[in-house]
Amino acid sequence: MKCRKETMLLYAVTDRAWTGKQSLMEQTKAALKGGVTCVQLREKELDEEEFLKEAIEMKKLCGSYGIPFFINDSVEIAVKCGADGIHVGQEDMDAGNVRAIVGDEMMIGVSAQTVEQAVAAQEAGADYLGVGAVFNTATKLDACEVSYETLKEICETVSIPVVAIGGISKKNMQELSGSGADGAALVSAIFSAEDIEQECRELRRLAEQTFSI
Template identity: 65%
Template structure:
């Protein structure tokens, strides 16, 4: 399955740190109503059984809104819930191995931090790339901040969609203008918001402006 660059425009990555009185399902639906263009389910603490049950529910929700659904890291869960995509990092299963496991119909996203990693991911069958961290982020304390030039060089070097991630929010999306990136992947900027739906509407508008340059 090919990845449409419009899918990258406002890419929501879940984090249950900000659930409060809501369920993750409720938060994701608010984000979808607000205009997110892709959802990635990231779970580090849940058992595989609970992760799968949640994945099946949120996958169905995304289908209802016509938005692609990715699983983070866990290839087994992605296959079992018939996700649209799987996203892996440099320390996870290699993209070529992932392709062997998931077949040709599932999109594969890969986190990269350099042109060489990007080209290697494309050669291994990646359908889209995540590049970051672009700014300092509390979500991944060990992530190094990449120069904007690296993002630009990666976008120029590949012909698949690229999303920027890491510490991105309303105050700095515009700093990514002119890099050639197709959109932004956001965690806390979406899920820590008091009004997720209206926040996503605003973030989508800002991302559209950023992509237009």
């Protein structure tokens, strides 16, 4: 499966920091109903058994909406749950090594902050890039900020889809217009919302106005 640009339009990255009134599964369902175009399950604290159980359940949920499901970092969990894709960072496994494990069908996303990293990821077999942080973000405190100019240069240099990530919200999403990015990956802008479904409807409309689809 190769990554379509449309898949990147409104990319939801989970974070259980905002669970409470709703479970992570309920929040994700609301996001799917609101119009997100793919979901990445990001878990840093769960043990492998619980992570896999959650991944299998979320894969089924996303499948019922016809939306691609990605796992963050854990290649093993991605393979075991039959995820549509895996996303790895610069400090994780090289895309070429990931491909050797997951096979040709699974989509591979790679984080990039520079043109050099972006080109290297594409050459190693990445199907899309996550570029950021494009704005200040409290979700990932060690993220380096990527300028609009660098984002634009990356988009002009590579031929695979690019999703912008990091601190993106309704207030600043349209500042990315003209960058060449294919969409926005959002964490807190989605999962901290009081009404996730409605928030995603508004974010989807903004994304369609901001990015070329």
